[in-house]
Amino acid sequence: MLLEKLQAQDNFTNNEKEVAGYILEHMDQIPEMSSAELAQASFTSKATVVRLSQKLGLAGYQEFRLKLVEEINQKNRLSRMLEGEPITDQSTYTDIIHTLPVLYDKAVTNTRLALDKNVMNRINSVIQRADCIDIYGTGISYILAQSAVFKFATLGLECSAYESINGHYLAARKNKKTIAFLISFTGANRSVIQMAKYLREGTNNYVVGLMGPHNQVIREWCHEVVEIPNRDSLLSLDVITSFSAVTYVLDIFFSLLLARRYEEHAKSSLEMLTHMDLLLDRTKNDT
Numbered sequence: 001m002l003l004e005k006l007q008a009q010d011n012f013t014n015n016e017k018e019v020a021g022y023i024l025e026h027m028d029q030i031p032e033m034s035s036a037e038l039a040q041a042s043f044t045s046k047a048t049v050v051r052l053s054q055k056l057g058l059a060g061y062q063e064f065r066l067k068l069v070e071e072i073n074q075k076n077r078l079s080r081m082l083e084g085e086p087i088t089d090q091s092t093y094t095d096i097i098h099t100l101p102v103l104y105d106k107a108v109t110n111t112r113l114a115l116d117k118n119v120m121n122r123i124n125s126v127i128q129r130a131d132c133i134d135i136y137g138t139g140i141s142y143i144l145a146q147s148a149v150f151k152f153a154t155l156g157l158e159c160s161a162y163e164s165i166n167g168h169y170l171a172a173r174k175n176k177k178t179i180a181f182l183i184s185f186t187g188a189n190r191s192v193i194q195m196a197k198y199l200r201e202g203t204n205n206y207v208v209g210l211m212g213p214h215n216q217v218i219r220e221w222c223h224e225v226v227e228i229p230n231r232d233s234l235l236s237l238d239v240i241t242s243f244s245a246v247t248y249v250l251d252i253f254f255s256l257l258l259a260r261r262y263e264e265h266a267k268s269s270l271e272m273l274t275h276m277d278l279l280l281d282r283t284k285n286d287t
Helices: 002-008 014-025 035-041 046-055 061-082 093-114 117-129 140-153 167-172 190-202 237-260 262-273
Strands: 132-136 158-162 178-184 206-211 224-227
Touching: 002 014, 002 061, 014 035, 014 046, 035 046, 046 061, 093 237, 117 178, 117 224, 117 237, 132 140, 140 158, 140 178, 140 237, 167 190, 178 190, 190 206, 206 237, 237 262
Parallel strands: 132 158, 132 178, 178 206, 206 224
Antiparallel strands: none
């Protein structure tokens, strides 16, 4: 990065340091200045300006000026984008514990407003008749898939999380009614797209995409797509908001399934309580 090199001033002569200092203090003026004008403004020479450009790995001042303008524009764009971020280098503990609930609430609210009731009802109808639920994800979305699997399994439903396609497993279970959820926070994850294509063409699975906004390609391979709003944060906050949004959608389906199986689940929960002592390590001193 040119700006970093100008700030570091490694192996710069005194005159080159004068030029670098002037550039850093007057960056908004440099795009309009010739090498002669920069030399005059920094009380150096045109030769010094050219040598500095070459020391920075460029052919000459013209290339230096083009690269510098590009970096300045990128820096300004980054600054504008960061202005909207809720967490900054000035955020304190108190700021953050108040900011995060707002992020969660916005993620859930934006997702709720974007949901298509007809789509959700069609997916729910398939879930209610399904023998199995498979949830696919990569990276952090696989962790989310594992969390959802644990919830669905508490209802006695066969449910598994996967990071890739297991062809033998799918072939052996082809006669079971299976709904497959695929998670991608962007909607354009290549691995997830390939998994969707295999599931749609090579199995009888009902394929549902829980996808970010860039889902134009994967839609072709899904029976249904639930779009997840993504705030495209530069500070990885999209991980928080997308994670919350997908969790919310899966929890809707879990809750709908729980409501349908309420009596059955209540009985199994009561039965579990009779064996609670086997699950807990209670000592005589416990109160």
